[in-house]
Amino acid sequence: MAFWLFLMSGLAVGALYALGGVGLVLLNRATGVLNFAYGALGALGAMCAWQAMQWGWPEPCAWALSMAIGLAISLGFGALVAPALAKREPIVKALATLGLALSLLGVMNLLWVVTPRRLSLAYDALSIDLGGLRITATRLLALAAGLAVTGLMGLFLARTRVGLMMRAIAENREAAAILGAPIRKVEALAWGLSGLLAGFTGMLFGDLVRLDPAVLTFMVIPIVATTVVGRLTSIPVTFAAGLFIGAVESLSALAPPLAPFRLASPFVVAIFMLLWLNRGRALTFADKD
């Protein structure tokens, strides 16, 4: 019984990791950027939504505000900063997003004094009993959204012309440009979609984890572990990795010697998965290895 409860609880947290991971992979596939500001975008969206709800805005408007903020900042960064870094190494691009994350965190600390806050959404009031564990509709929404986004993004990238161009640009930016792919427009679309997802995920994180700018900003770190398992390209593997990492993290609580190290679960899983996925391959330090 305990195993089942902890597994279900872990999957609920894993759904959040998975949803975040999908947003990161989507952007990376189209632009080659690992966006460390993903958590901060979500945090800012959630904080603004909370503020709007404190002012009496209806909840749907708060959701829209969170996603609009994620969209606007991500799009702004993608349009104004990212093009200048297009030819730089991936690490430079990633560090630029880390700079954005820390800037956004600074703005949040400036705007909102650190005090205990709680973001409660209408879905929290609805729940189902699953083997003795109450699962709120908000957690189910996170899982459903993760599944839906994984499926839709897979279709989008595989079946649409824009998706094809995104894959082409990620593979070889120069060649795609020569073939006529509108790089700026396609990348802007990817930044926008990723920002929209960050805003949506931020609301769920703010509700299900806790409404704390620093905690939400650095949620990106375990999320990156899920994308590493998916090698920054596979959306379905990233989604599955998120669920698996959540389950491992939760089940570690059942083993007292492991419990104090639960926070390391995402990285331990990522390391073992990378070793497993690279089994039989020779490391040559050559390109694409």
Add this chain to the structure above:
Amino acid sequence: MKIKFAVAGGLGALVLGVSGVQAAPHCGLGNGQKATGAPIKVGAVVGRTGPDDFSSSARAAKAYFACVNENGGINGRPVDYLIEDDQWNPEVAGQVATKLVKDQKVVALVGNGSFVEMSVNAKLYAAEDVMSMASACAASECFESKNIVSTNEGPLVSSVGAAQWAVTKKGAKNLVCIGLNIPSVGQYSCGWTEKYMQSKGLKASSILMDPGSADVNAAVLQTVASGADTVLVNLPAGLAAGYLKAAQEQNLRDQFIWTSSTPLYDRAVPDMLGDYWQGHITVNIELTPYDGKGADATNWREVMDKYAAASDKRDTFSESGYLSAKYFVNTLLKLDPTKIDRPSVTAAIRAIRNEKSDLMCGPYYVGDGDRHQPNHANMMAEVVKGGFKIIGDCTDVNSAYLAPVRAEEKRIGLAP
């Protein structure tokens, strides 16, 4: 003494009510003259940015020093108060303390509030023989070091106080302590709470959470699996809010007796927790209520209103920071202002005996001992709609941990 404070406070309120004029806070010499002499450098290390903002103690001390500087200073010398943020990072904590102690050469540290700073810097303070009159201490080194004395009680005494209340008033038989997985914080406070329960022939266990953990649900499930009848939430308020929300999600309110250590004693908490928890969770408070009517409680609020930002918290640790700063100023005012340096300040702080305030249940003192824990009596409050209801008077905490402290109090004549 408390009755005198109450009468004085009541008369003051009556006079103000009649005149309709807001009272000016009283600080230091209280002569209304700006201090213009050579500044006296005083430091503070707080955990402002990180999992939680633990800086309200230094903000209150800063307000009090600003008030002192406008009221004669330390016999004409202003306090130059330097606050550093340790970012909840041990490495940063060491760097900023070294900067204050070795580079800035502060005469003392006042109002420190941190989960990591004291563990890192206790040896530095001892080596440099600089005293830290801390105000928001959480780690064991805070209360087990020769050069650190804190006005607050820390999570150990506050947790044991909450457990003691649950046992004596609610009949708790099996308690689970939910603490932080930070060395010398969670194990220290929850560990001694377990020992308290065992000393009464009762059961106890601990669940320790990482400060940045996203998965509070697992801790809630561990709580259910513990078999306890009482839950002691011993976490910073933000993390406690996440834990209690997850417990609410599982509708666990009526399955346990719920109590908490001091961090939940925050004005924002009752509304944040909502109707579900109101009337169902109690909180141990390390100092007296933040809306108290005593002379110091009133003066603390007036100092904060005049010299602090409106957004600065008025919580237990703010009260504690104010008191540390006040005791520090009282001590320095007795020194020759031309001979104030680190050795003279350290000696003067060690000589503090029997300072009293309506903000604390017992007297404050320092002494020459290798450990300091002047504050070990506390009160209980219940979370109700719109605030807190005091449900228990000042009660001394019964823990074997305090045996050396009580022996020292006996030695210096503070206890029979």
